Amino acid sequence: MPYVFAPAATVDLPVVGRGELFPVHRIYCVGRNYAEHAQEMGHSGREAPFFFMKPADAVLLAVPGQTVAMPYPPLTQNLHHEIELVVAIGVGGANIKASDATRHIFGYAVGLDMTRRDLQNDMKKQGRPWCIGKGFDHSAPVGAITPAALVPDIATATIHLRVNGQDRQRSTVSKLIWNVAETIEQLSAAWTLQPGDLIFTGTPEGVGAVVGGDTLEGGIDGLQGIAVRVE
Ligand code: MN
Numbered sequence: 001m002p003y004v005f006a007p008a009a010t011v012d013l014p015v016v017g018r019g020e021l022f023p024v025h026r027i028y029c030v031g032r033n034y035a036e037h038a039q040e041m042g043h044s045g046r047e048a049p050f051f052f053m054k055p056a057d058a059v060l061l062a063v064p065g066q067t068v069a070m071p072y073p074p075l076t077q078n079l080h081h082e083i084e085l086v087v088a089i090g091v092g093g094a095n096i097k098a099s100d101a102t103r104h105i106f107g108y109a110v111g112l113d114m115t116r117r118d119l120q121n122d123m124k125k126q127g128r129p130w131c132i133g134k135g136f137d138h139s140a141p142v143g144a145i146t147p148a149a150l151v152p153d154i155a156t157a158t159i160h161l162r163v164n165g166q167d168r169q170r171s172t173v174s175k176l177i178w179n180v181a182e183t184i185e186q187l188s189a190a191w192t193l194q195p196g197d198l199i200f201t202g203t204p205e206g207v208g209a210v211v212g213g214d215t216l217e218g219g220i221d222g223l224q225g226i227a228v229r230v231e
């Protein structure tokens with residue numbers, strides 16, 4: 001039977017070193033997963049991980065070696081950057097144990113959880129969902145995915161973001177409150193993970209605003225860096 005209109009295109013990410021594409025299914029995000037970021041957001045202590053989502057088509061492919069344009073989104077006066085390690089799921093499952101999480105991981109990428117902070121804060125105050133602050137169009141710039149076998153030291157990698165050449169965020173993945181395996185255990189207890197799911201694992205301290213004309217350069221040791229210009 002014909003469709004009433006053409007179905008939406010698959011959202012794809014390139015895979016480093018392979019002539020293959022990674023088709024994106026869902027985007028899960030972890031909130032406040034580095035202690036010093038939790039503190040700068042007014043929280044402390046190790047709380048249970050919590051999750052929110054972005055639509056898959058919020059992905060903005062940060063083409064390797066290029067600076068890609070991100071339109072400044074509507075309705076906000078306070079667009080924030082959050083540099084994050086992105087985990088790409090290759091094998092799905094529910095109730096995955098942390099000790100078994102590695103075999104579910106296809107690879108890793110550098111991502112930005114772009115945030116309309118003013119709208120997110122309004123929603124927090126009112127006890128309303130964060131969607132308008134987090135899940136807007138182009139809110140998930142992501143680079144190419146590097147297969148996990150090529151980055152054995154990801155758990156101790158440096159993660160950093162520069163804006164207009166100045167350091168804004170710099171930390172190490174080892175400072176995650178809930179590491180990647182623990183995150184997969186908790187996330188897969190709530191949702192059945194599918195191949196193609198992305199997990200934004202949280203951002204370190206140093207989040208802040210960007211404006212039109214700013215260039216963001218993010219990197220994690222062993223992964224392809226990303227560059228985004230806000231327009
Ligand atoms: Mn985030």
